[in-house]
Amino acid sequence: MKDIIREGDPRLREVSAEVNMPPSIEDINLANSLLEYVINSQDPEISHEYSLRSGIGLAAPQIGILKRAIGVHVTDLHGNLFSYALLNPKIISHSVEQVYLSAGEGCLSVDRDVQGYVPRYARITVTGFDTKLGEVKIRLKGLPAICFQHEIDHLNGIMFYDRINKNNPFSAPEGAAPLERN
Numbered sequence: 001m002k003d004i005i006r007e008g009d010p011r012l013r014e015v016s017a018e019v020n021m022p023p024s025i026e027d028i029n030l031a032n033s034l035l036e037y038v039i040n041s042q043d044p045e046i047s048h049e050y051s052l053r054s055g056i057g058l059a060a061p062q063i064g065i066l067k068r069a070i071g072v073h074v075t076d077l078h079g080n081l082f083s084y085a086l087l088n089p090k091i092i093s094h095s096v097e098q099v100y101l102s103a104g105e106g107c108l109s110v111d112r113d114v115q116g117y118v119p120r121y122a123r124i125t126v127t128g129f130d131t132k133l134g135e136v137k138i139r140l141k142g143l144p145a146i147c148f149q150h151e152i153d154h155l156n157g158i159m160f161y162d163r164i165n166k167n168n169p170f171s172a173p174e175g176a177a178p179l180e181r182n
Contacts, residue, residue, distance in 0.1 A: 003063045003064075004058075004062050004063060004108050005061075005062060005063065005064050006109050006111060007111075009064070009109075011066060012061055012062070012109060012154070012157065012159065013157040013159075014061065014066055014157050015066075015156055015157050016059075016060060016061055016066045016067055016154075016155040016156075016157075017066055017067055017068065018068055018088055019067050019069060019088050019129070021087075021088070021129065023087050023131075027067065027069065027087060028087075028131045030060060030067065030069050031060075031069040031070070031085035031086060031087050031131050032071075032085045033071075034058045034059070034060065034063075034069060034070060034085060035058075035071030035072070035073060035083065035084065035085035037052070037058050037071065038055050038056060038057060038058050038072065038073040039073050039083070041053060041054045041055050042054055042055075042056075042073065053108055055108045056072065056073060056074040056143075056147050057070060057071065057072040057073075057074065057147045057148070057150060057151040058070065058071050058108060058151070059151045059152075059154035059155055060155075061154050062108060062154060067087075068088045068155045069085075069086065069087050070084075070085075070086050070089055070148075070152065070154075071084070071085050071086075072084050072086070072144070072147055072148060074143055074144050074147045075143075075144075076141070076142050076143055076144050077142055077143070082138070082140065082144040082147075084128075084136070084138070085131045085132075086129065086130055086131075086136075087128060087129040087131070088128050088129055089126050089127070089128035089148065089152055089155070090126065090128060091121075091124050091125070091126055091148075091149070091152060092125050093125045094121035094123065094124045095122045095123040095124070097121070097122040097175070097177070098119045098120060098122060098173055098175060098176035099142070099145075099146070099176055099178070100117040100118055100119050100172070100173060100176050100177075101117075101118065101179055101180075102178040102180055103180075104118065105118045105146070106160075107159070109159075110159070110160075110161070114160070114161045114164070116161070116164035116169025116170060117164065117165070117169065117170060117171070117172060117173065117176075118150075118160050118161075118163045118164055119163060119173035120145065120146045120149045120150075120163075121145060122141060122145065122177070123139070123141040123145060124140050124145045124148065124149065125138070125139050126140060126148055126152075143179065146179070
């Protein structure tokens with residue numbers, strides 16, 4: 001947790017640079033370390049021992065490195081695991097339909113509870129460079145889609161609460177359906 005920068009740090013508002021392809025060992029290690037953190041944060045013993053807050057995703061800007069790299073480790077409602085260390089992730093298509101987490105979103109860089117609905121696309125297709133698989137194209141829906149959108153927002157200097165309706169944080173976005181987090 002000591003390496004995760006907190007809201008107010010200007011690096012969280014900057015747009016991250018593309019990673020050169022093929023990636024360097026340093027960039028591969030960066031993406032893998034992001035994934036390793038979220039995996040470890042979900043392990044009760046490790047998270048307790050190292051005082052880690054549990055998370056399902058982490059982006060390089062959150063550790064002060066302005067490169068387009070994310071780590072995501074999340075299951076969908078059917079128990080399918082989506083575990084990726086990605087470089088240069090990009091949303092190449094998305095649904096018109098939107099969803100939001102009924103309990104709201106949180107962030108490892110935000111130490112306060114921020115109330116409100118965050119509208120997200122219900123389905124997305126992401127491309128990127130997986131450190132083990134090479135170039136990938138991933139179709140996502142539900143919580144995994146929300147998580148990837150949250151992390152890719154970090155690469156563009158966008159915080160989740162930027163997407164909350166400031167005048168009425170609990171107004172459901174028009175046409176959006178609530179999603180319960182599993």
